[in-house]
Amino acid sequence: MSASDAPVTEMPDVLRAVLECASDAIAIVDDNHRITHFNAAAERIWKLARTDVLGRDAEILSLKFLQGDLPKDFREEISLVRRDGSRIRALVSSSSMMIDGATHRIVFARDVTAEAERRVRIGLLNAVSDQTNRAVIITDVEQNIVYVNSAFTALFGYTNGEAEGRRAGELIAGCHTDRKAVARLVKRLVSGGRRGEIETLVYNKDGEEIWVCARIDAFRDKKGRVKHIFALLEDITETKQLRSLQQLIMGALADEVPITDISDRLCRRVEEIAPDVVCSLLHVDAAGLVHPLGGPSLPEDYSRALDGIAIGPNVGSCGTAAFYGKPVLATDLDTDPRWQPYKAMPLAIGLRACWSTPIKAKDGRVIATFAFYFHEPRAPSNWHRRIVEACVDLGAFAIERKEARAEIARLAYHDILTGLPNRAQLRHLITTAIDACPTGSHVALAFLDVDHFKDVNDTLGHAAGDELLIQLAQRLREHIGPEDMLGRLGGDEFVILLPQRTAEGAERVAAGITEALAAPLRLGSKQMPMSASIGISLYPDHATDIDTLMQQADAAMYMAKQAGRSTHRIFSAEMNGLAEQRLALIAALRKAIAEGALTLSYQPQIRSCDGAIHGVEALARWHDAVLGDVSPAKFIPLAEECGLIEQIGLWSVREACRQMASWRRAGLNIPCVSVNLSPINFRNVTLAARLKDILAEYDLPPDALMLEITEGAFMQDSVAALETMNAIRELGVGLSVDDFGTGYSSLSRLAHLPIRELKIDRSFMRDIEKDAGALAIATAVVRVGQGLGMTVVAEGVETEGQRRTLAELGCDVVQGFLYAPALAPVAFERWLIEHCAEQARAMLGRLHVGPVERGAVKRSA
Numbered sequence: 001m002s003a004s005d006a007p008v009t010e011m012p013d014v015l016r017a018v019l020e021c022a023s024d025a026i027a028i029v030d031d032n033h034r035i036t037h038f039n040a041a042a043e044r045i046w047k048l049a050r051t052d053v054l055g056r057d058a059e060i061l062s063l064k065f066l067q068g069d070l071p072k073d074f075r076e077e078i079s080l081v082r083r084d085g086s087r088i089r090a091l092v093s094s095s096s097m098m099i100d101g102a103t104h105r106i107v108f109a110r111d112v113t114a115e116a117e118r119r120v121r122i123g124l125l126n127a128v129s130d131q132t133n134r135a136v137i138i139t140d141v142e143q144n145i146v147y148v149n150s151a152f153t154a155l156f157g158y159t160n161g162e163a164e165g166r167r168a169g170e171l172i173a174g175c176h177t178d179r180k181a182v183a184r185l186v187k188r189l190v191s192g193g194r195r196g197e198i199e200t201l202v203y204n205k206d207g208e209e210i211w212v213c214a215r216i217d218a219f220r221d222k223k224g225r226v227k228h229i230f231a232l233l234e235d236i237t238e239t240k241q242l243r244s245l246q247q248l249i250m251g252a253l254a255d256e257v258p259i260t261d262i263s264d265r266l267c268r269r270v271e272e273i274a275p276d277v278v279c280s281l282l283h284v285d286a287a288g289l290v291h292p293l294g295g296p297s298l299p300e301d302y303s304r305a306l307d308g309i310a311i312g313p314n315v316g317s318c319g320t321a322a323f324y325g326k327p328v329l330a331t332d333l334d335t336d337p338r339w340q341p342y343k344a345m346p347l348a349i350g351l352r353a354c355w356s357t358p359i360k361a362k363d364g365r366v367i368a369t370f371a372f373y374f375h376e377p378r379a380p381s382n383w384h385r386r387i388v389e390a391c392v393d394l395g396a397f398a399i400e401r402k403e404a405r406a407e408i409a410r411l412a413y414h415d416i417l418t419g420l421p422n423r424a425q426l427r428h429l430i431t432t433a434i435d436a437c438p439t440g441s442h443v444a445l446a447f448l449d450v451d452h453f454k455d456v457n458d459t460l461g462h463a464a465g466d467e468l469l470i471q472l473a474q475r476l477r478e479h480i481g482p483e484d485m486l487g488r489l490g491g492d493e494f495v496i497l498l499p500q501r502t503a504e505g506a507e508r509v510a511a512g513i514t515e516a517l518a519a520p521l522r523l524g525s526k527q528m529p530m531s532a533s534i535g536i537s538l539y540p541d542h543a544t545d546i547d548t549l550m551q552q553a554d555a556a557m558y559m560a561k562q563a564g565r566s567t568h569r570i571f572s573a574e575m576n577g578l579a580e581q582r583l584a585l586i587a588a589l590r591k592a593i594a595e596g597a598l599t600l601s602y603q604p605q606i607r608s609c610d611g612a613i614h615g616v617e618a619l620a621r622w623h624d625a626v627l628g629d630v631s632p633a634k635f636i637p638l639a640e641e642c643g644l645i646e647q648i649g650l651w652s653v654r655e656a657c658r659q660m661a662s663w664r665r666a667g668l669n670i671p672c673v674s675v676n677l678s679p680i681n682f683r684n685v686t687l688a689a690r691l692k693d694i695l696a697e698y699d700l701p702p703d704a705l706m707l708e709i710t711e712g713a714f715m716q717d718s719v720a721a722l723e724t725m726n727a728i729r730e731l732g733v734g735l736s737v738d739d740f741g742t743g744y745s746s747l748s749r750l751a752h753l754p755i756r757e758l759k760i761d762r763s764f765m766r767d768i769e770k771d772a773g774a775l776a777i778a779t780a781v782v783r784v785g786q787g788l789g790m791t792v793v794a795e796g797v798e799t800e801g802q803r804r805t806l807a808e809l810g811c812d813v814v815q816g817f818l819y820a821p822a823l824a825p826v827a828f829e830r831w832l833i834e835h836c837a838e839q840a841r842a843m844l845g846r847l848h849v850g851p852v853e854r855g856a857v858k859r860s861a
Helices: 014-019 039-046 115-133 150-157 168-172 181-188 237-254 260-272 302-307 315-326 343-346 382-413 424-436 453-460 462-478 503-516 546-562 573-595 632-641 643-663 687-697 711-715 719-731 772-787 800-809 823-848 851-860
Strands: 023-029 035-038 074-079 087-099 104-109 135-140 143-149 196-203 211-218 226-235 278-282 291-293 329-332 353-360 365-372 443-450 484-492 493-497 519-525 526-528 531-537 568-569 599-607 612-624 628-630 673-676 706-712 736-740 757-760 791-794
Touching: 014 087, 023 039, 039 104, 039 462, 087 115, 087 302, 104 711, 115 382, 150 226, 181 211, 181 226, 196 687, 211 237, 211 493, 211 612, 226 237, 237 260, 237 453, 260 278, 260 291, 260 382, 278 315, 291 302, 291 315, 302 343, 315 329, 315 353, 315 365, 329 343, 343 687, 353 632, 365 382, 382 424, 424 443, 424 484, 424 493, 443 462, 453 526, 462 493, 462 503, 493 503, 503 568, 526 851, 531 546, 546 568, 573 612, 573 643, 599 643, 599 800, 599 823, 612 632, 612 643, 612 823, 643 673, 643 687, 643 706, 687 719, 719 736, 757 772, 772 791, 772 800
Parallel strands: 531 568, 612 673, 673 706, 706 736, 736 757, 757 791
Antiparallel strands: 023 035, 023 104, 074 087, 087 104, 135 143, 135 226, 196 211, 211 226, 278 291, 278 365, 329 353, 353 365, 443 493, 443 531, 484 493, 519 526, 599 612, 612 628
């Protein structure tokens, strides 16, 4: 059907013109479902010429709602597929109308593709906006809210409906919001200025504080006029505000800022991010007393009034919190019973409420309290609680670090065992005392060294020795004045600094200490006798510098020891020379040992029964190129004092074994060599193993070696020494008790010890022929030795009468100048040959061999 033949709806020309000019597409469909009108806008939407449409069935328009029973009215946005296959979004509506008695359907259509796409974009933007964790607010120029995202709802608690139409300042601003900064930024935007950013405190629906970073910008039209104001709000409560506290503390600690300054900085920063609080930080010491650390907004007299208050169950908020270890809230100081004795001062400065939280160390101790004061009766907000949670941990870290550094400093300047000032701190104290000494006055320095302290360590163990030093320090504290200072140099050496004391005054203190130490100390179940040697030097009489004063006091103390111990000596000029000699002697001895300058001499031991050689005793000798021959009585005690005696003992064993091996290879059969060892050697549990190695090295049997020990070595309750002696005896090496009878030997104990030989001290030999007491002692020793199956050796035999007496007593072996002094190896070899020859001549004499026969014997020899 052509367009000219198609039915056309009759209408006035004016109406037709109006429909033709309409921007919406208009199509009229008659009751036969044929299109009777199709305007220009419809041609554009469907991309169909009206000549191809008029009179055609309406299905050409691809409108499903026109098929079937038609609703009276229809309106919907649909996706329209056009003749060329393209799609658009169209808003289509339809209404029924009676024309010339017949029902017609008028269809309106509008292309809304652009609008639909814009809606899609807006929907995507809304979805993106709702996915961000930053709150979004869009307002008009009057700052009325037109849009908020879901993050805004989550952060502030207002739904979109509750927020839209409200002014942003009324909704989230509060008493501590920086309204002026916001207003300045908005004014700048309206005036064409650039966007900006501010940090401010805002409030949620419940009135809780939230710190935000607000980035504010404007949406403008094409002419640059502001149409909307956009704000992106980021919650910086955690990320910046609380973290800033952490950065503040860590930075201050790294810069070695004092703890009081750190506390003040922390309080100031807290008051910046929580403007409605006054902050306070109190330290709680080991005695339970509080001391202000930080509180810059509190009056100084209020902080001073807090200093030294003891914590307790009803001591305000801080004292109570520290006492119970739990947070304490007083919402009204005026009525809270815990504040009644203390409320006057805080109320006078406008503080009405206080919330205090204890700060605890890792071990659970309360070391501080962190308090918020409020200017009105109230409880803390959630924001306040979050601040305190952060500050409590930071405060604990800072205070524990302070305590740790204080402990490190204390350890650096104080003795760990006794808590007394150590050498470094003593020098500082002495310097201070000297600087403060008025002209004409004195400072006395007393060096104290415990007598025989080594014996305590060796017999009872180091734990007992430590306990003795602790008790000794306590006793010394009790017997010096309040202005005097006690310190420990190390080991068993103490120093007493006596400011404003003359020599007489210092001597009175020393005498008092000597008397006080006369009472024994109790170590466990044992009463331990105690004494000390004290040396005193004076500033400025003896010296004006610390080092010299200390050296002089040390020299005087050494002289007190030389004088018999348990006494004191004042330094004198003569002591300088003696001290210098002693130091020079120690240095020379160390050098002699290092360079192998010590030697061994050998004194023969002769059997009483037949005059044959029993063995030799190896005795250490020292000849120095400068000092000449140094007596063993001088260098052996010195070696014990300076810790060289054990080294000398082991060297003596090795050298004696080497010499014995050399003699045996040369055909000189010396049965045994005796070597003196210090008790210190026997405390070394490896001694038996060392001896075994030395004997193996020189291919000597164990019975070729005898070790001489003093009575003290086995009388002391040293488990290690007894175990070492048993191990040596099991090895086959002999043990001899040297100088027997001069000590306090327990005979019952002697019977159970691995001893093979007893030596009678030379002191009994001098008067043995005429002194009944000496003879009785010698007789008793011989009888004890015989009864226990031990060999008895008498030392210091110088006369034939002494030898004869000892032989009559049954003494097995004698040694002394009667036969020979201690001889160098070559001299001893000559002596031994002569002694053997003499023995042979005596034997020949007893056999009555004639001269001719003696010549034959000599030739055969």
